[in-house]
Amino acid sequence: MDSGEQVQQQRPRPRRVTAAMVAARAGVSVATVSLVANGKTAGRVAEDNISRVREAIAELGYVVDGIGSSLAKGVSSIVILVAPDISNPFFAKVIAGVRESLGPQYQLLLSVTEAGEFPEAADVRRLMSLRPAGLLVDAPNAGFLEDLASPSPLVLLDAPGLESYAPSVNLDVASGARQLAAHLADAGHREAAYVDSVTGTETFAVRRAAFLEEAASRGISVSPERIISTTIDVGAAAGAFAEAWPDWQRAGVTAVACATDTHAYGVLQEARVAGIRIPEELAVAGFDDLPYSATSNPGLTSVHLPATALGQKAGEQLRSLMEGKSLGHGGVTLETSLVVRGSTSAAAT
Amino acid sequence: MDSGEQVQQQRPRPRRVTAAMVAARAGVSVATVSLVANGKTAGRVAEDNISRVREAIAELGYVVDGIGSSLAKGVSSIVILVAPDISNPFFAKVIAGVRESLGPQYQLLLSVTEAGEFPEAADVRRLMSLRPAGLLVDAPNAGFLEDLASPSPLVLLDAPGLESYAPSVNLDVASGARQLAAHLADAGHREAAYVDSVTGTETFAVRRAAFLEEAASRGISVSPERIISTTIDVGAAAGAFAEAWPDWQRAGVTAVACATDTHAYGVLQEARVAGIRIPEELAVAGFDDLPYSATSNPGLTSVHLPATALGQKAGEQLRSLMEGKSLGHGGVTLETSLVVRGSTSAAAT
DNA sequence: CTGAAAGCGCTTACAG
DNA sequence: CTGAAAGCGCTTACAG
Structure with missing residues (x-):
């Protein structure tokens, strides 16, 4: 001091x-x-x-003066970032990427709502009354975009299947999901479960669908009652898993795929409490590849998503739009890849 | 889809x-x-x-219209949150707390800069030109506050020793730091090291000073060359620890305290790679008690900081200020407490 | 209780 | 190249 x-x-x-x-x-x-x-x-x-x-x-x-200037110009220097889940550490990196590519001319306004919720129509109206220079919407669903009808330049992040609404920067989560299913199949798993996010965003639907499809095609069974959903929260996931595990165990489940690493941490935590051996008794994997996934013991197998690049690309696109340039055709899709660690493979760390 | x-x-x-x-x-x-x-x-x-x-x-x-209204009123509905380190997951909770107590009338503008940096004078000027209704500054240093000289209502978060600049909501990190030192002393450690954050914010200075003082008074030696600093990043901490460990080991170091859990994760990660047994060979602890600290294996001993409450309290105080009420005297200080887990105690998980 | 008017600080045609 | 003026959308004394 x-x-x-x-x-x-x-x-x-x-x-x-x-x-x-x-x-x-x-x-x-x-x-x-x-x-x-x-x-x-x-x-x-x-x-x-x-x-x-x-x-x-x-x-x-x-x-x-920003206010006087905005009024005269009809538009402010504010860029609004709407996202359903800022509590996910994944998101901090996305923000950093956006900030970097947006430059100092634009101010980043964060629209924060209840975990997993999108802003109500009234909130959006209030935000739009700030005359934003541009809008960035992370992991949206179709309904929200319908309501939005933004007159400002708009770029979507992680919005698979919604490219028709606006220029998008996507992650190829389906490919990662398939790699994960293949990896589990190769390891000999035949009965699996899935812990989904309750957030009704497209990216989670894609992750789940791609995983289930590839799993099925490789002889892994994931019956509907083995798909549960929780908020993106370690404790919530742990609780839901604790409740489901007895049934799953009886059904011979040996692997759990989770929609995010955060969910997977919850499973790992509960597994430790319950004395379930990872990965011998149960293999666990997630999506995000958060920094902590490399640190946990065992390390968490995860589909790596390039968070910073996602934010950067989206910021770049929006900036072009705001400067009146038109965008190169077709959205951008960033690669994802499976990182195998000890939670699914005794051989790995 | x-x-x-x-x-x-x-x-x-x-x-x-x-x-x-x-x-x-x-x-x-x-x-x-x-x-x-x-x-x-x-x-x-x-x-x-x-x-x-x-x-x-x-x-x-x-x-x-927010712009027209702001110009006429002389003030906008924007609350600016300035923080040096939004990449810390701790921060997402603080934001959520702020959002909750601020209510829907105010829009939260996030001032994001390089990791660990405060905005430059020019950035601040640009932000102030938005005529914010209020300002929240997290973990500031004195220099930044000197420059700021905000005409808007201002509340500081986690700003020990800076209460004279503005109403503050603080965390009693010193108490947590002392508990940690005491815990390590009780476990018999006599040679320790400290991994600090390079961010020049007061809270880290307080954490370190309190830890070192209590450690010294309890017979734990932490000589100056055993204090290293990195950015709040798992990889950076891992690298710095890897470089320092050989010397520390030679000097008989058996415990490392870290300024944040994120730093501690880096140490844990490198320890695993290097085959250092935790906690037998090296005890590791941090500050924050992030959700992942309960999940890692071994669990990470950490000084629990009430992030959501911090944001809530600060939002409340600011709101009072913005509504023209004067604040009850003296800043608020929130309790912290040590959570002991397996990384410092073989008995714990 | 009501409305005309001034004013917030700027930007941008427009006339010169 | 330059400046007077209109206008952006609102709020707030003020006169009635």
Whole structure:
């Protein structure tokens, strides 16, 4: 603690510096100040006026007022990121990627709602009244997009099957899901279960469908009563698994695939409590490949999803849109891949 | 995937509904519309006009324009949350807590920067030009607060020693740190190391100082060369630990305390690779008590920090401030407590 | 109780 | 190249 007791400074409340003040100081009109402040001087402002204004701006510490500017332009510098599940650590990386590619000109507004929920129509309206420069929607469902009808540039993240609504950046989760099913089949599993996310987003439907299809085609049985759903929460998943396990065990289940690593952690946790040996007695796997999946013991087998790249790509696309460029045709799809660790293979760590 | 191919709707671009349109429809002035829309009718608008306006609002789907309103009022409905490390999952809970207590009237704007960095003066200026209704700053340092000089209501989170700058909600991390040192001393450790965060925020300084002091007083030696720092990242911590371990081992180190669980995961990961037995050969502990700490094997001993409560309390305080109430005297401090698990105690899980 | 009007701070045709 | 002016959508004294 290097700060000790500090007395609250009673600074003279700094008056907001306006374009008019800069104009007066530089001896020009506010129109000219606006042109200079926005870098729109090309062939419209004399060199010496440019420097006079720049000086005045620096001296007064002038910053264009975001609100006034937005009202005049009809659009703000805010980019809204809507996502159903910010509590997933996966998401922090997505945000970081978005931030990086968006640059400092845009401010990122996070729309946070109840875990797994999308904002209500009223919330969306309120958000839109901020006149966002652009919108990013993560893991949406069709219903939400129908309601949205955004007049602002819009890019979807992780929205398989919804590409027709807006430019999308997707993850090839189906491929990862198939790799996982194949891996389990190769290891000799014949009876499996699936822990899904209750979030009604398309990406989870795709993960499950692809896994089930590939599993079936490889002789793994996953009957409907062996598919359960919980929120993306370690405790919730642990509880649901604890409740389901006796039946599953009786049915000879030897492998559980989970919609996210977070769900899988819950299963691992409960398994430890219940003394279920992993992977000998039960193989466990998830999606996300969170940093902790490499750390847990045993390590968690997981479908790696490139979170940062997802955010970056989406930010890039949105930026192009906001700058009025049109996008190269077809959405972007990023690769996923299975990372095998000790939770499904005694040979791995 | 229940959506299949959808054809992009070519909706007639929905014209923005303004107060003037509502006024025309209801047969009143825009002033009256504004009063009704803002619920400031008490003794100023006739009952039948209120209902006429309400009807018109509903029929047209009018929403007060955030930008126009902000400009007129001089302040927006945006609350800015500044934090140096959003990649820490701890943070997602803090955000959720803030969101909950702030209510739907305020929009949460996230200021995201490079991991561990605070926004530059220029970034802050740009943010302030949005005329935020309030500011929340997580784990700040004194320098940043000096620069900030915010005219908006401001509440600090996890800002030990900085209470003089603004109302604060703190975590008693020192107490947790002391409990941890005591726990290690009781377990017989005499030579320890510390993995710190490079983020120059006060909370980490307090954690370290309290740990070192209590350790020293209980006969645990942590010489300066046994204090290393990395970003809050599993891989970075793993690498730094790998490099330091040979020396530490030679010096007889049997315990490592980490500034965050994330750092500790890195140590656990590297320990597994290097075949270091936990906790027999090396005891490991962190701060945060992330959900994964209960799941890892061995479980990670950690100082539990009440993340959601932190966000909630801070949101509450800010809300009071924004509503013009003055705050009860003295900052709030939330308890922390040590959770002992297998990483420091063979007896625990 | 009501509305006309000023004003918030800016941007952008427009006339010169 | 430059500035006066209109306008963005709202809120808030103010006069009635």
